[in-house]
Amino acid sequence: MTLLTRADLDALPAYVAGRAVPGAIKLASNEVPYGPLPGVVEAIAEAAAGVHRYPDMGVVVLRETLAERYGVDPERIATGCGSVALAESLMRVACLPGDEVVYSWRSFEAYPIIAATSAATSVRVPNNAEHGHDLPAMAAAITDKTRIVIVCNPNNPTGTAVRRADLDTFLDAVPANVLVVIDEAYREFVTDDGIPDGLVEYGDRPNVVVLRTLSKAWGLAGLRIGFLVAAPDVALAIRKVVTPFSTSAAAQAAALAALQQDEEMARRAALIVAERERVLVAARKAVPDVPESQANFIWFPVGDRATDLAGAAEDAGVIVRPFAGDGVRVTIGMPEENDTFLKALYDWTP
Numbered sequence: 001m002t003l004l005t006r007a008d009l010d011a012l013p014a015y016v017a018g019r020a021v022p023g024a025i026k027l028a029s030n031e032v033p034y035g036p037l038p039g040v041v042e043a044i045a046e047a048a049a050g051v052h053r054y055p056d057m058g059v060v061v062l063r064e065t066l067a068e069r070y071g072v073d074p075e076r077i078a079t080g081c082g083s084v085a086l087a088e089s090l091m092r093v094a095c096l097p098g099d100e101v102v103y104s105w106r107s108f109e110a111y112p113i114i115a116a117t118s119a120a121t122s123v124r125v126p127n128n129a130e131h132g133h134d135l136p137a138m139a140a141a142i143t144d145k146t147r148i149v150i151v152c153n154p155n156n157p158t159g160t161a162v163r164r165a166d167l168d169t170f171l172d173a174v175p176a177n178v179l180v181v182i183d184e185a186y187r188e189f190v191t192d193d194g195i196p197d198g199l200v201e202y203g204d205r206p207n208v209v210v211l212r213t214l215s216k217a218w219g220l221a222g223l224r225i226g227f228l229v230a231a232p233d234v235a236l237a238i239r240k241v242v243t244p245f246s247t248s249a250a251a252q253a254a255a256l257a258a259l260q261q262d263e264e265m266a267r268r269a270a271l272i273v274a275e276r277e278r279v280l281v282a283a284r285k286a287v288p289d290v291p292e293s294q295a296n297f298i299w300f301p302v303g304d305r306a307t308d309l310a311g312a313a314e315d316a317g318v319i320v321r322p323f324a325g326d327g328v329r330v331t332i333g334m335p336e337e338n339d340t341f342l343k344a345l346y347d348w349t350p
């Protein structure tokens with residue numbers, strides 16, 4: 001058969017989205033369960049009336065609003081079709097074929113895929129015994145081919161987070177010509193003061209890029225919108241390569257409406273955090289080595305029994321996200337949903 005696509009992509013695992021099974025409880029995709037924030041649906045409906053026109057390609061009003069909220073210059077912001085699209089654009093602006101991208105593993109499953117889109121070489125540094133980033137090993141993995149290092153904080157799927165002193169030391173060790181991408185998709189769920197806010201604490205470093213999303217705490221996963229904050233030249237490069245008009249009119253309008261609901265977003269995030277702590281304590285009765293989580297999910301490091309646990313949860317009507325041979329990620333949902341999962345967990349545990 002004639003090969004019409006790149007042979008090197010054959011070995012690449014496809015992104016496995018959390019499954020949605022009609023009637024089942026979905027705790028598989030790290031979504032927040034409360035529905036859109038107030039005002040969002042109305043803003044989308046209003047934007048819908050104008051969808052025969054292209055959206056504002058410069059995303060000017062939204063970038064200005066984000067800039068004000070986060071205290072940075074709008075020139076330093078780029079938006080995209082989910083933060084994952086921006087991560088992909090970062091690979092494209094920084095990497096030529098054969099360049100290296102260093103990240104912890106296991107981490108966000110999109111990283112190997114997006115690295116491959118620029119034919120970059122993925123350098124995976126195994127998570128430490130606590131299921132978190134091994135930052136000294138990541139620093140040691142940097143070579144003169146490395147263009148990007150990704151710090152996923154908190155880490156998906158393990159929920160672990162790197163601490164301030166460790167990240168300080170790491171950032172000082174990374175050469176100035178290597179981009180450090182701090183992926184903070186779950187920042188709004190962080191409650192431990194020892195976990196640095198990448199934007200506030202490191203955002204001004206020229207080689208640091210902070211990725212944020214409106215998919216999780218802000219409740220806009222279905223509209224696909226994320227943003228990054230970077231040095232002006234890096235943000236400009238991203239705005240050049242990102243697919244034109246890929247921050248849709250509905251996404252821009254919805255993001256503006258959501259950002260006005262700061263307090264409600266924080267209230268909802270606090271509910272999730274309270275549930276996270278409750279579920280964590282309950283889960284450890286069955287699986288004692290569940291690590292602390294700073295995100296809206298928890299990680300069950302059950303190794304070979306991962307698909308078995310996910311199957312048992314599914315039999316009880318709960319869809320979770322297994323990573324075969326490694327563990328299971330369970331998103332925090334409504335209290336009764338979490339209870340249904342916990343019951344399945346207890347029934348499963350011998």
Ligand SMILES: Cc1ncc(COP(=O)(O)O)c(C=O)c1O
Pocket residue numbers: 030081082083084085108152155156183185212213214215221224225226
């Ligand atoms: C660590 C991390 N980064 C980025 C994303 C992508 O978010 P989105 O593309 O929806 O903004 C996710 C989503 O699961 C994630 O877990």
